[in-house]
Amino acid sequence: MADCEEVFFAADERCSRRKCFYLLLCVVALFLLSFCWYGVRRTALCSHMAIFCSSQTSTRSSEDAFQLDLMKDVSLERRTDVLMMTPWLAPIVWNGSYNIDILNAQFHQRHVRIGLTVFAIKKYTVFMKTFIETAEKFFMVGHKVNYYVFTDRVKEMPNISLADGRQLVVLEVPSYKRWQEVSMRRMEMIRDHSSKRFINEVDYLVCVDVDIKFTDEVGVEILSDVFGTLHPRYFRAPRERFTYERRKASAAYIPPDEGDFYYAGGYFGGTVEEVYMLTSFCHSEMMTDKGNNIEAIWHDKSYLNKYFLYHKPTKVLSPEYLWDNNMGVPEVLKRRRSVIVPKNYNAVRNR
Structure with missing residues (x-):
């Protein structure tokens, strides 16, 4: 009787391991599938955004482009010899x-x-x-x-x-x-x-x-x-x-x-x-x-x-x-x- 129980438990343990293996395999497969889907969507999105940005850039006025360029290098003087701000935060x-x-x-x-x-x-x-x-x-x-x-x-x-x-x-x-x-x-x-x-x-x-x-x-x-x-x-x-x-x-x-x-x-x-x-x-x-x-x-x-x-x-x-x-x-x-x-x-x- 004890031998039968050991055989039963051994078989059950092998079955559990097999289930865990298949479950893990499914998880890995889903992960790979999601990763591939994300890569495809990201490529498509980037491509779409590149076209959109290119279109917007071509229609943007020279004035706006000039303003954006100016923002790249803004150097203002920090003076300590004069008051630069009022107590109510007006410049x-x-x-x-x-x-x-x-x-x-x-x-x-x-x-x-x-x-x-x-x-x-x-x-x-x-x-x-x-x-x-x-x-x-x-x-x-x-x-x-x-x-x-x-x-x-x-x-x-x-x-x-x-x-x-x-x-x-x-x-x-x-x-x-x-x-x-x-x-x-x-x-x-x-x-x-x-x-x-x-x-x-x-x-x-x-x-x-x-x-x-x-x-x-x-x-x-x-x-x-x-x-x-x-x-x-x-x-x-x-x-x-x-x-x-x-x-x-x-x-x-x-x-x-x-x-x-x-x-x-x-x-x-x-x-x-x-x-x-x-x-x-x-x-x-x-x-x-x-x-x-x-x-x-x-x-x-x-x-x-x-x-x-x-x-x-x-x-x-x-x-x-x-x-x-x-x-x-x-x-x-x-x-x-x-x-x-x-x-x-x-x-x-x-x-």
Whole structure:
């Protein structure tokens, strides 16, 4: 009986081994079959993708190809001598902090149109020729630009040939007796034309003083939803030295323990919608103060700084974009992209 059991168990063990062998053989066969199928599918897929990519490459615009090529070698300068980012993570634009070729490709692809606003009121028309000539050489070269010139002396506008895609639009406006009034009324005029005209003609507005000249490249690197420019005199000064409006009775009031930067009044901008909101705020606050017989210490600049305190700009321009040569040239200033033109204020104001 024991011998029979041994024979039975031996036969059963051989049967189990045979089953395991066949099962293993099936697994190996399935593995080989799957591997072969995957290889065939991969070859076909690669072949299909090669044809697809080839087709896409042949139809891709030269602009897109150029942009992709640029991405292969992007070297940006990492500066430690200046602040490159605001506490709210908005970039501060300094030389070397961007690749203009990549940015140009992006903005060309979007067919962006830029409006540049200036006010040539009274004798400030004498600055127009230099302003336009230097802008044609350095400002947004290769992009579509509308020069919007607000003036009370239309006949004094210079006749200057402009590059293709650029035009001079003269907007006749009333004059005012006091230069302070002229300065503050700018916000109202930009606001009104933003809603009536600019919104239909351009995508971005750059609002600058006419008594500057461009001396180096100013391109699409400055464009953002809303941007301001660090004042050349105060960009390294502590908050205590900022000349904010400190009278509590004024709508431009900023408390002593508040304030991020001191922004120049003659260089700001953004999308037309954002510029409309900025100028609307400033004009409204000016009218509030005027009703209370108050005039902010630095006029429209005081209200602009109040706006930027509570409506943070999405980009901040370094003093490279607005410099005063009377202050010398600090080591951190690698380029001077636009500078204030020396002038006799008594000769051009209130005349």
